Amino acid sequence: MSKGIIQLCYRKIIDANSTKLWDKYVFDDTHQEFFMQAQLYNQEGKFRTYHEILEKNPQAEKLHFLVSTAAVGYIQQLNGVVPEVTNAFGKLCLSFENFRFEIIQSHISDKQQHRVAIYFYSKPLLWIDTIGNQLLVSHSAQIQEEQETDLIALQPLLNISSFKATSTII
Secondary structure (H helix, E strand, O other): OEEEEEEEEEEEEEEOOOOOHHHHHHHHHHHHHHHHHHOOOOOOOOOOEHHHHHHHOHHHHHHHHHHHHHHHHHHHHOOOEOOOOEEOOOOEOOEEEEEEEEEEEOEOOOHHHOEEEEEEEEOOEEEEEEEOOEEEEEOOOOOOOOOOOEEEEOOOOEEEEEEEEEEEEO
């Protein structure tokens, strides 16, 4: 069976409808940070939404990074484990090494319109097979005669973000 090294990416969307406490903290703090940082690119206060500000000032693209600073502490609380991605036993199982923050939409005064995404990029995984709608992976990216594995269900917002073929056949 041929194998490959993959990296998974999980896109977590946080908005006014988010119910988990961690999500609510990220929602509140990133909206507050957006409100403050947007003033740099909207000094006359003419524009209300992220997209209006960006349309008039392309430098506002930096708001993704600037607002992400409000989420970094919460992301560190995850201890390198992607939220909501579980194995066949229902346990969180996917480690991440990088993340990217995105403002999907936001409004300076209407917090209900604030919507952000955090992309969690997993550590490299050895993709062994696909069984039904589940990926059989090993958290060791090294091919060994015996591997510990996890079954991770394919689900909305989970994507294989990179693949590197390996020529070894076991």
